[in-house]
Amino acid sequence: MSVSPGRSAGGTAVADRSPSPEAVPSLSITGLRKSFPGRTVLAGLDLRIPARGLVAVLGANGSGKSTALRCVVGLEQPDGGSIRLHGEEIVGLSGRELARRRSRAAMIFQKIHLVQRRTVLDNVCAGALGRLPLRHSLVPALFPRELREEAMECLHRVGLADRAGDTVGRLSGGQQQRVAVARALCQRADVVLADEPVAALDPAAATQVLELLSDLARGQGLAVAAVLHQPELARRYADRVVGLARGRLAFDTAPEHLSERDLDDLYAAGEGAS
Amino acid sequence: MTWDTRGPAAGDPFTPDRGSGLAAVAAGNPGERRGAVPGPPPRRRSPSALGAAVVTVLVALHVLAWQGTGFSPADLVRGWRGMADFIGEAIPPDLSWPVLGPGIQAALVTLYIGLLGTTFSVPFALVLAVLGARTTAPNRWIYQAARSLLSFLRAVPDVVFALIFVTAVGLGPFAGVLALIFHNTGVMGKLWSEAMEEIDLGPRDALRTNGAGGVQVVAHAILPAVVPQFIGLLLYRFDVNVRSSLVLGLVGAGGIGFLVNQSIKLFRFDQMATHLLIVLVLVIGVDLLSAAVRRRITV
Ligand SMILES: Nc1ncnc2c1ncn2[C@@H]1O[C@H](COP(=O)(O)OP(=O)(O)O)[C@@H](O)[C@H]1O
Ligand SMILES: [Mg+2]
Secondary structure, three states: OOOOOOOOHHHHHHHHHOOOOOOOOOEEEEEEEEEEOOEEEEEEEEEEEOOOEEEEEEEOOOOOHHHHHHHHHOOOOOOEEEEEEOOEEOOOOOHHHHHHHHOOEEEEOOOOOOOOOOEHHHHHHHHHHHHOOHHHOOOHHHOOHHHHHHHHHHHHHOOOHHHOOOEHHHOOHHHHHHHHHHHHHHOOOOEEEEOOOOOOOOHHHHHHHHHHHHHHHHHOOOEEEEEOOOHHHHHHHOOEEEEEEOOEEEEEEOHHHOOHHHHHHHHHHHHHHO | OOOOOOOOOOOOOOOHHHHHHHHHHHHHHHHHHHHHOOOOOOOOHHHHHHHHHHHHHHHHHHHHHHHHOOOOHHHHHHOHHHHHHHHHHHOOOOOOHHHHHHHHHHHHHHHHHHHHHHHOOHHHHHHHHHHOOOOOOOOHHHHHHHHHHHHHHHHOOHHHHHHHHHHHHOOOHHHHHHHHHHHHHHHHHHHHHHHHHOOOOHHHHHHHHOOOOHHHHHHHHHHHHHHHHHHHHHHHHHHHHHHHHHHHHHOOOOOHHHHHHHHHHOOOHHHHHHHHHHHHHHHHHHHHHHHHHHHHHHO
16 A cells, blocks of 8 residues: 555655554554443444545444444543554543544534534634634634635535535535535544444435545545445445444454345344343 | 533523423332332322412412502502692603703613613623533533622622612713623523523534634534524613613613603603603614514524
């Protein structure tokens, strides 16, 4: 595998850090544990997302897929285990150093979570808030010119540069999800965690979003993990498929080796748990 | 991440699910006991006994209140002559320019007091609302402190603030402005913090994962979601504050309330009637304006 084309600053940085990108996965989760009162959700989860490519994450409802991703981006606090982004541990860290290490992982949500009343461009710019001082970010009017240009470039990569000035509410669901991807790009993330990104979209929009994600993963060297509900989509778009059952890794396989038995076991395990 | 919020705001529409959950548990206990032994139906003694007790206490309270306030319809009837004199003197109102001109000017002052009192309370209300909303508070201690301060400012009536500031800065509209700033900060801060607690938290979480700080999250995820509610509440408070500033005038804080008070003291009820007419026009005007704007925002 060659050095990433360097379209994103993050992609280049991965190559700088390690001579062989495949040696260090972009995201490496080991023995991750998380319980909510009365319920263990992650029971020692191991998960590896390689530096380039799309990993589909399958699992029954409640198997802990969302919780695992939320632990990585800091929306949940893990009870134990290890999460490494580009080889750097983030569990147990806090403050600036944690923010710095985590800044290269972005999350895409099923419910998209854009700010509806703001323009597409302002929403994409918001991806950069973590690296902007307050004097350049208190209101969108203060966003620096270079940031706007970078955001336009991100919008171009998701094919929505012509909608930059529109209010988000005027876009379709699929378009909004692509804006969310652009926001992640503007964050300069090279690890993109997508939690059921197409579950709320119609098939055509779902195809577009997944094609975009797999293009970013294969063509532009991002590490993408996408929770999917349909194994067919996983077979079609993923470079690797992992299954979660009861908070543990059930399998990690190439899509062409994904068997019906794997799937039956996976979803049967989910029923057993609930 | 969320924490319990038991405090001065017991009646808040905070966590309806939790409230109903507690109610369900409370109601469920006797039911379970009954269900354990299928037998005679439960007696309905307690609800009606409780009801009777409540009614008795309420009636007793009203009797005490009747006596305590010297409530006396007979006095009102006996005093009809005084009322008639009063109305007779008030009608027709003195609409001569020497009365009308200063009246209109004073009404403008009243409007200005309401305007400045509302506008200058915005920054304070905003800060306290952000610190006092569960969705945006940095931690529970700051949250509790902000809530307490808002409760205090809300609990002290603006008239009391006005009396305090009249002694500090002297008679006049400035004392009224200060009084409104303080009281309105308390009321609007609470209304705004409630508006912020009701929004969808998804965009907030999304920006947090972007690495945005607390102020950035408020500026780019929370506030954009509540701007229409904020403006609506602001206009509503402006409306209320203009009417309040009238009362503040009665205690010496300038404006047309001051003239009403003066004309009563001088027994010039015809002038008082003029002033009240001006007040009526002012209040209706502000009310119509703010209602019209609010309707445009919400639609
Ligand atoms: N904040 C929370 N508090 C309590 N339980 C939670 C919380 N978040 C998730 N859970 C529980 O954890 C389990 C796993 O949830 P989740 O990670 O969302 O599963 P998945 O995304 O695989 O469907 C579910 O049973 C859910 O009810
Ligand atoms: Mg989920």
